[in-house]
Amino acid sequence: MVKKSFYLVLLIVAGVLAYYGYQKFFPGEEKRVRLLLTDLAKVTSFSANESLLTRLASANKLPDFFSADVEINVQVPGEGSLAIQGRDEIVRIAGVYRSNFNAAHVEFLDINVALDAEKQSATAELTAKITQVSQRDFGVQELKILLKKINGGWRITRVDTVRTLGS
Amino acid sequence: MAADKPSAELQSWWMRIVFGRRPRRTLVRLIVLVVASVVIFGFVLIPIRIDGISMEPTYRDGRVNFVNRLAYAWSKPKRGDVVAIKTTGMSIMFMKRIVGLPGETISMEKGIVLVNGGPLVEPYVVVKREPWNEPPVRLGPDEYLVIGDNRATDRVSHYHGTVNGRKLAGKVLW
Known part of the structure; x- marks a missing residue:
């Protein structure tokens, strides 16, 4: 009886491990979109004592997240709306953003992903939280992100601010 | 042997303090407490920390x-209610006061909120009001107009506006 229940527990543990292992090594499309967005938040975050090499590595990684013709329309608190077109422009703006602030921590919270039937495009809705590390204040914005599968990988094609409160 | 006796007594005294006279019943109580806490604070009363000066x-x-997520389960939001507004989830929410209800026309003149053309008495606005002006907005069937209590700030930097009823996470408890 004891032996039987031991094997049963072992089987359940093995099943759970196999499930998590499969999810980890063969993530579904939704999971891949989430991972891309989480990685983007990491790449756009930076610390004050970051080395030049790390800074360059992040700058080089940034274009990989976007399609060549990406369009970004976001609201910048205190600055109004900001429209960016193309990957090169993103890298340039990211450079300006890094030089203007000492350190920043970007988080994408409550990510909701909807895939189309063919799993070739996706819409992600999330809440972006940007904290300037030197200050306690943080900025919050709801974003709607459109993604397409290009050459087997997910790329961001459009980003828009969604106003939580209407005018 | 004699030296062991006080230690055993001490152990049983501690055991009684920690697990009670009936450890099985204590375990059941503990499980009930944990489950109740998870349900209450995870789904009914969501704890929040207020950040910012707009209220x-x-x-x-x-x-x-x-x-309180159940506040609007059986009744509609009322004017003056302080509500939490969801973003894409509930990790970050906006805390505002309802000043306009569905179907009403709301405007602002020199900092005074006008509901269908008449001034709204707002005893909670105690600091000096900036002379905000907002054009009339007619609210939809499930639309509310929300503003913070602190009207001493610049109109542009004070986030306010209309919100759909489905975005209301609940009423702030106190």
Whole structure:
């Protein structure tokens, strides 16, 4: 009886491990979109004592997240709306953003992903939280992100601010 | 042997303090407490920490409160209610006061909120009001107009506006 229940527990543990292992090594499309967005938040975050090499590595990684013709329309608190077109422009703006602030921590919270039937495009809705590390204040914005599968990988094609409160 | 006796007594005394006279019953109580806490604080009363000054002086920056998610399960939101507004989830919510209800026309003239053309009495606005002006907005069937209590700030930097009823996470408890 004891032996039987031991094997049963072992089987359940093995099943759970196999499930998590499969999810980890063969993530579904939704999971891949989430991972891309989480990685983007990491790449756009930076610390004050970051080395030049790390800074360059992040700058080089940034274009990989976007399609060549990406369009970004976001609201910048205190600055109004900001429209960016193309990957090169993103890298340039990211450079300006890094030089203007000492350190920043970007988080994408409550990510909701909807895939189309063919799993070739996706819409992600999330809440972006940007904290300037030197200050306690943080900025919050709801974003709607459109993604397409290009050459087997997910790329961001459009980003828009969604106003939580209407005018 | 004699030296062991006080230690055993001490152990049983501690065991009684920690697990009670009936450890099985204590375990059941503990499980009930944990399950109740998870259900209450995960789904019914959501703990929040207030960040920012837009609801001052009613709600101070850094204070802790709760959002009652069942507040609007059987009744509609009322004018004057302080509500939490969801973003894409509930990790970050906006805390505002309802000043306009569905179907009403709301405007602002020199900082005074006008509901269908008449001034709204707002005893919670105790600091000096900036002379905000907003054009009339007619609210939809499930639309509310929300503003913070602190009207001493610049109109542009004070986030306010209309919100759909489905975005209301609940009512702030106190």
